[in-house]
Amino acid sequence: xxxxxxxxxxxxxxxxxxxxxxxxxxxxxxxxxxxxxxxxxxxxxxxxxxxxxxxxxxxxxxxxxxxxxxxxxxxxxxxxxxxxxxxxxxxxxxxxxxxxxxxxxxxxxxxxxxxxxxxxxxxxxxxxxxxxxxxxxxxxxxxxxxxxxxxxxxxxxxxxxxxxxxxxxxxxxxxxxxxxxxxxxxxxxxxxxxxxxxxxxxxxxxxxxxxxxxxxxxxxxxxxxxxxxxxxxxxxxxxxxxxxxxxxxxxxxxxxxxxxxxxxxxxxxxxx
Numbered sequence: 001x002x003x004x005x006x007x008x009x010x011x012x013x014x015x016x017x018x019x020x021x022x023x024x025x026x027x028x029x030x031x032x033x034x035x036x037x038x039x040x041x042x043x044x045x046x047x048x049x050x051x052x053x054x055x056x057x058x059x060x061x062x063x064x065x066x067x068x069x070x071x072x073x074x075x076x077x078x079x080x081x082x083x084x085x086x087x088x089x090x091x092x093x094x095x096x097x098x099x100x101x102x103x104x105x106x107x108x109x110x111x112x113x114x115x116x117x118x119x120x121x122x123x124x125x126x127x128x129x130x131x132x133x134x135x136x137x138x139x140x141x142x143x144x145x146x147x148x149x150x151x152x153x154x155x156x157x158x159x160x161x162x163x164x165x166x167x168x169x170x171x172x173x174x175x176x177x178x179x180x181x182x183x184x185x186x187x188x189x190x191x192x193x194x195x196x197x198x199x200x201x202x203x204x205x206x207x208x209x210x211x212x213x214x215x216x217x218x219x220x221x222x223x224x225x226x227x228x229x230x231x232x233x234x235x236x237x238x239x240x241x242x243x244x245x246x247x248x249x250x251x252x253x254x255x256x257x258x259x260x261x262x263x264x265x266x267x268x269x270x271x272x
Contacts, residue, residue, distance in 0.1 A: 001047055001048075001112065001113035001114075001115055001226070001227045002044060002045055002046050002047055002224060002225065002226050002227075003046060003047065003048050003049070003050060003147075003224070003225045003226075003227075004037070004040075004041040004044070004046040004048070004049045004050070004074075004075065004222065004223065004224055004225075005049075005050045005051075005052065005192055005212050005222070005223040005224075005225060006034075006037055006049070006050075006051050006052070006212070006215055006222055006223075007051070007052035007053060007054065007082075007151075007193075007194025007195075007212045007213075007214060007215065008052075008053070008054045008082070008194045008195070008197055008213075008214035008215060008216055008217075009030060009034065009051075009054065009055050009056075009067055009215045009216060010025060010027070010030065010054055010055075010056070010057040010084065010214070010215070010216035011027075011030055011031070011055065011056050011057065011063040011064075011066055011067050012027050012056070012057045012058060012063060013058075013060070013062055013063060014027075015027040015028040015030075016028075019057070020217070021167065021169075021197050021214075021217060022166060022167065022197055022198070022217060022218075022248075022249070022250040022252045023217045023218045023246070023247075023248045023249055023250060023252075024217065024246070024247075024249075025216045025217050026216065026217065026220075026244070026246060027057075027216065029220075029244060030215060030216055031066075031070060033215055033220055033222075033243045033244055034067070034070050034071070034215065035070060035073075036222075036243045036244075037074075037215070037222035037241075037243060038070070038071075038073055038074040040222055040224070040241055040243075041074055041075055041222070041224070042074075042075075044224050046075050046224065047075060047076075047112040047113055048075060048076055048077070048078065048111055048112040048113075048115075049071070049074050049075045049076065049077040049078070050077070050078055050079075050147075050149050050192060051071065051077060051078070051079045051080070052080060052082070052149060052150065052151055052192060052193055052194040052195075052212060053079075053080050053081050053082025053083070053084075053085060053089065053151030053194055053195065054082035054083070054084040054085060054151065054194065054195070055067040055068075055079070055081075055082070055085055055093075056084065056085060057084055057216075058084070059084055059085045059086035059087075059089075059092060061092075061095060061096050064085065064092065064093065064096035064097075065096045065097055068093075068096055068097050068098060076111075076112060077102055078102055078103070078104050078111065078117060078119065078149060079093055079098055079102050079103055080103070080104065080119045080120060080121065080149045080150060080151055081093055081121070081122065081151065082151035082194065082195060083122070083124050083127050083128065083130050083151065083170075083195070084127060086124075087123065087124050087125070088123050088124075088133070089121070089122060089124070089151075090103050090105075090121045090133070103119065103121075104117050104118055104119030104149055105118070105119055105121055105134075105137075106118055106119070106120075106121070106134060106135070106136045106137040106140075107137050107140040108137075108140050108141040108142070108146045113227075115145070115147055115227070116141065116142070116144050116145065116146045116147065117146070117147050117148075117149065118136070118140075118141065118146055118147070118148050118149070119148070119149045119150070120132065120136075120148060120149070120150035120151070120152065120178065121133040121134065122151065122152070122172065128169070128170040129170070129173060130152070130170075130172055130173065131172060131173045131174050132172065132174055132177060132178055135177065135181075136178070136181055136182065138181055138182075138185070141185070141187070142187070143186070143187045144187060145187065145188045145189070145190065145227075145234060145263075146187070146188075146189050146190075147189075147190050147192065148182070148189055148190065148191040148192070149192055150178075150191055150192065150193045151193060151194055151195050152171060152172045152175065152178075152193055152195050153171065153175075153191070153193050153195065153196065153209060153211065154175065154178055154179040154182060154183075154191050154193075154207065154209055155179060155202050155204060155207070155209055156171050156175060157196060157198075157200060157202065157211070158171070160200070160202075160254070161196065161198065161254075164254070165250070166198065166250055166252065168196070169195055169196055169197075179207075182207060183204055183205060183206075183207050185206055185207075186206055186265075187206060188206050188207075188208070188234060188263045188269070189206060189207045189208070190208050190209075190210065190236060191207065191208070191209040191210070192209075192210050192212060192225075193209065193210075193211055193212070194211070194212055194214065195211075196211055197213065197214040197217060197252055198211050198213065198252040198253070198254055199211060199212065199213045199219065199221065199240050199252065199253045199254060199255055199257075200254040200255055201238075201254075201255050201259060201261070201271075203261070203268065203269040203270075203271075204268075205268045205269075206263070206268055206269070207269075208236070208261055208263070208269040210223075210225075210238055211254075212240070213240060213252060213253070214252075215243075217246075217252075218242075218244075218245070218246050218248050218252070219240070219242045219252065219253060220242055220243045220244040220245075220246070221240050221241065221242060221243070222240075222241045222243055223238060223239070223240050223241070224238075224239045224241065225237070225238050225239075226239075230262075232264070232265055233262055233263065233264055234262065234263040235260060235261070235262050235263075235272075236260070236261045236262075236263075237258070237259070237260045237261075238258070238259045238260075238261075239257060239258050240257040240258075241257075242257075259271060260272040
């Protein structure tokens, strides 16, 4: 099965604004890159698109509607909200026109290719003060591979990023409540997230987490994931595609553009 992943799109109404995180935001080029990503996903025969939050920089309805209109031209999609998408991001996305089945929750449901997918919904008191909207319903996950779409990481990467002199965005206030029960699973979980605006990967036992780069700033990434079953082993290949180039102050690429990970029952995830 092939999936496309986008994160941290950060659409605004006034594209002349100046903002930056690791590097300067290119608001003016976001929509063109979004369309370029959909063209890439069509060429790569992507079956499902995951959007990992921060669709709009200010969480305003006009910007969210604009993103959703463009995304409607791509493959079937699932969306999770981020800390920039309003205080109750899932409700805000519904208000902007996202259909309920496009907003995964804690119940693991079957999607394209028979994959089991869950989504982490959050509620925010402020842009950097977010908690889980509800705990995971792990009874619905079973013993299969589950793909978790999240805006926030399960395993904190603060030490890794700060050691590279990269700024670190706030973790979920109750991150451990998200991570602990998932890490206790013997069945594999792949957690995909954005928020940190870096390309990164990490594993702990049966949990593999992959961070996808932002669309609003370099490396302007769209990600393609391919999941393959090889006997009792699972193999996941991640390819990051850079859709544009711009001057950079800091390099947010912590891992190569192509990675292959394998999961062996009883042995966890390992990079091939």
